[in-house]
Amino acid sequence: xxxxxxxxxxxxxxxxxxxxxxxxxxxxxxxxxxxxxxxxxxxxxxxxxxxxxxxxxxxxxxxxxxxxxxxxxxxxxxxxxxxxxxxxxxxxxxxxxxxxxxxxxxxxxxxxxxxxxxxxxxxxxxxxxxxxxxxxxxxxxxxxxxxxxxxxxxxxxxxxxxxxxxxxxxxxxxxxxxxxxxxxxxxxxxxxxxxxxxxxxxxxxxxxxxxxxxxxxxxxxxxxxxxxxxxxxxxxxxxxxxxxxxxxxxxxxxxxxxxxxxxxxxxxxxxxxxxxxxxxxxxxxxxxxxxxx
Amino acid sequence: xxxxxxxxxxxxxxxxxxxxxxxxxxxxxxxxxxxxxxxxxxxxxxxxxxxxxxxxxxxxxxxxxxxxxxxxxxxxxxxxxxxxxxxxxxxxxxxxxxxxxxxxxxxxxxxxxxxxxxxxxxxxxxxxxxxxxxxxxxxxxxxxxxxxxxxxxxxxxxxxxxxxxxxxxxxxxxxxxxxxxxxxxxxxxxxxxxxxxxxxxxxxxxxxxxxxxxxxxxxxxxxxxxxxxxxxxxxxxxxxxxxxxxxxxxxxxxxxxxxxxxxxxxxxxxxxxxxxxxxxxxxxxxxxxxxxxxxxxxxxxxxxxxxxxxxxxxxxxxxxxxxxxxxxxxxxxxxxxxxxxxxxxxxxxxxxxxxxxxxxxxxxxxxxxxxxxxxxxxxxxxxxxxxxxxxxxxxxxxxxxxx
Numbered sequence: 001x002x003x004x005x006x007x008x009x010x011x012x013x014x015x016x017x018x019x020x021x022x023x024x025x026x027x028x029x030x031x032x033x034x035x036x037x038x039x040x041x042x043x044x045x046x047x048x049x050x051x052x053x054x055x056x057x058x059x060x061x062x063x064x065x066x067x068x069x070x071x072x073x074x075x076x077x078x079x080x081x082x083x084x085x086x087x088x089x090x091x092x093x094x095x096x097x098x099x100x101x102x103x104x105x106x107x108x109x110x111x112x113x114x115x116x117x118x119x120x121x122x123x124x125x126x127x128x129x130x131x132x133x134x135x136x137x138x139x140x141x142x143x144x145x146x147x148x149x150x151x152x153x154x155x156x157x158x159x160x161x162x163x164x165x166x167x168x169x170x171x172x173x174x175x176x177x178x179x180x181x182x183x184x185x186x187x188x189x190x191x192x193x194x195x196x197x198x199x200x201x202x203x204x205x206x207x208x209x210x211x212x213x214x215x216x217x218x219x220x221x222x223x224x225x226x227x228x229x230x231x232x233x234x235x236x237x238x239x240x241x242x243x244x245x246x247x248x249x250x251x252x253x254x255x256x257x258x259x260x261x262x263x264x265x266x267x268x269x270x271x272x273x274x275x276x277x278x279x280x281x282x283x284x285x286x287x288x289x290x291x292x293x
Numbered sequence: 294x295x296x297x298x299x300x301x302x303x304x305x306x307x308x309x310x311x312x313x314x315x316x317x318x319x320x321x322x323x324x325x326x327x328x329x330x331x332x333x334x335x336x337x338x339x340x341x342x343x344x345x346x347x348x349x350x351x352x353x354x355x356x357x358x359x360x361x362x363x364x365x366x367x368x369x370x371x372x373x374x375x376x377x378x379x380x381x382x383x384x385x386x387x388x389x390x391x392x393x394x395x396x397x398x399x400x401x402x403x404x405x406x407x408x409x410x411x412x413x414x415x416x417x418x419x420x421x422x423x424x425x426x427x428x429x430x431x432x433x434x435x436x437x438x439x440x441x442x443x444x445x446x447x448x449x450x451x452x453x454x455x456x457x458x459x460x461x462x463x464x465x466x467x468x469x470x471x472x473x474x475x476x477x478x479x480x481x482x483x484x485x486x487x488x489x490x491x492x493x494x495x496x497x498x499x500x501x502x503x504x505x506x507x508x509x510x511x512x513x514x515x516x517x518x519x520x521x522x523x524x525x526x527x528x529x530x531x532x533x534x535x536x537x538x539x540x541x542x543x544x545x546x547x548x549x550x551x552x553x554x555x556x557x558x559x560x561x562x563x564x565x566x567x568x569x570x571x572x573x574x575x576x577x578x579x580x581x582x583x584x585x586x587x588x589x590x591x592x593x594x595x596x597x598x599x600x601x602x603x604x605x606x607x608x609x610x611x612x613x614x615x616x617x618x619x620x621x622x623x624x625x626x627x628x629x630x631x632x633x634x635x636x637x638x639x640x641x642x643x644x645x646x647x648x649x650x651x652x653x654x655x656x657x658x659x660x661x662x663x664x665x666x667x668x669x670x671x672x673x674x675x676x677x678x679x680x681x682x683x684x685x686x687x688x689x690x691x692x693x694x695x696x
Contacts, residue, residue: 005510005513008509009510012505012506012509013506015503015505016503016505019502019503112331112332113331116335120339121330121334122335122336122558123333123336123529123555123559124559125533125559125560125561128533128563134539135537135539142509142512143512143538143540143543145505145534145537146537148505148537214502214503216533217502217503217505217533217534217537218502218503218526218529218530218533219528219529219560221333221336221525222331222332222333223332223333223500224333224502224526226500227498227500227501227502228502258506262495262506262507262510263510266493266494266496266507266510267495268496269506269507270467270496270497270498
């Protein structure tokens with residue numbers, strides 16, 4: 001394969017990376033600060049996508065519908081996660097991880113059934129907003145969907161916003177401190193409980209945002225959470241638990257090995273990202289970047 | 294105190310008797326349905342069930358079967374063969390059903406079929422597409438009410454063999470159904486047109502969200518035609534990606550059920566035009582009064598158009614009813630004998646159950662997706678009817694698979 005093909009394929013892989021990064025950065029944030037391995041994270045991604053369907057339809061399905069979905073769906077997911085955190089998770093932070101995994105797994109089942117009750121079993125489809133329909137010829141004239149270009153633009157924006165949040169805001173600083181030593185932060189008179197709630201809600205909204213962004217490119221269906229949650233966990237583990245930049249690095253590796261793998265060996269393109277995970281964990285068992293655990 | 298406990302025990306006992314009564318009543322014929330009502334498959338299974346229900350209601354309104362009411366009860370096997378098998382057993386042992394039906398899941402269908410064989414219990418397979426059901430693992434008690442991968446593959450090959458394409462690419466979901474469909478199309482296409490050559494293959498994992506990297510890679514290889522072996526939500530995902538990347542204008546491709554309502558309805562007017570597909574039922578074709586009547590009835594009852602799976606459910610209930618009527622009694626052996634070779638009027642014309650292998654002889658519709666001002670979703674255009682005789686494996690071929 002020539003250089004043009006490789007370049008094209010890399011670009012396509014990068015747009016996949018964006019979705020993976022957004023979702024797994026949320027997962028990693030929650031893992032790092034709250035120490036909750038949130039298996040229901042994928043369900044919130046699914047709910048985000050279904051919400052995007054409803055909102056986009058409500059506002060006429062065009063450009064307006066898409067932008068409303070982009071704002072509204074993560075907010076809706078934020079509300080759901082706030083209720084879950086205040087209602088249940090806040091009482092369970094001290095529990096063992098195994099118990100938390102079981103609990104969040106139970107949540108993912110409940111959310112799955114709720115989605116079925118509310119939206120039904122039919123596949124849903126969110127149209128690509130008019131402004132991003134079609135494709136542009138990229139390197140060597142191979143077509144590249146406009147919507148993927150939009151995704152490519154979203155990635156850095158989200159990454160910068162997250163960086164600002166974690167490093168420049170008060171809540172980010174407290175959250176980082178709490179991740180290292182929760183008791184100490186509480187001892188200096190900070191209401192850790194609400195910091196945790198905010199971090200949880202922000203993390204979950206990222207899952208919702210991922211769901212909205214992916215919705216125009218796929219069929220929105222029950223079960224779309226399962227594949228994603230596995231990939232998100234692998235990315236987070238590969239990058240280093242709780243490290244947001246690890247999530248970025250992991251998503252990059254995952255997205256690029258996949259698209260490059262397809263180029264090298266299309267029949268078995270699936271295995272490359274997983275192979276990358278194995279190689280990374282063999283040489284760096286705690287992940288590429290520093291884990292907060 | 295003691296007395297009141299005795300009284301409560303007595304009440305519970307009487308209530309228990311009252312509840313258990315209908316289960317043993319001999320004035321019903323009971324169908325036990327095991328199917329997936331959780332997850333993405335629900336999109337198809339709900340239609341099967343609703344089609345089945347529509348027919349059952351009609352049959353009972355006309356006085357039932359042999360003076361008995363036709364009843365059914367459902368179990369959700371959650372797309373897991375072990376659960377499905379346990380539920381089938383429960384339906385037979387506890388619910389005392391007379392007939393088993395169900396499942397979109399080939400794994401469950403094969404497990405339940407094996408159980409049905411041992412129990413000598415008639416089993417109607419709704420919507421799982423493994424050719425093993427009537428082939429390798431076929432037996433006297435199993436009936437296949439929809440097409441299987443081999444049939445779909447032959448039908449597609451029959452249509453594709455007449456096209457001028459030479460360089461083919463094969464791509465699909467990396468699971469049994471994907472490989473079986475692709476293999477069936479390719480094997481039969483090679484037989485019917487020896488000039489074709491395969492220049493490459495891509496396989497992605499089931500549930501793959503983003504097809505763009507696969508599509509750009511295939512486009513770079515410049516095949517004449519792509520055989521896309523996706524199932525379930527992958528159908529829609531691939532079509533969306535094919536539209537976004539412009540694949541559909543550059544390289545023609547085929548998907549089994551690409552032109553079916555289940556694939557096109559969710560995409561509304563945004564589905565790509567120009568995708569080749571095969572399907573076994575359209576509510577708008579053939580434009581006969583019988584087909585229109587079924588589509589209207591279904592729409593009136595459930596406020597949506599019937600998909601192919603609804604048609605399967607609708608016909609299965611009727612075959613069960615007519616089978617017992619012809620047998621004249623509720624007896625499994627007589628029922629099976631009666632069904633063999635039985636032909637019924639369906640919305641798309643007469644349909645028969647082939648006596649040798651218990652496969653329903655369905656026409657296949659080859660066509661291409663296109664917009665239609667009458668509907669707010671795409672439909673199939675250029676419909677070419679492929680008759681059962683042109684694409685069904687012969688009795689001999691099927692029976693030679695059974696050892």
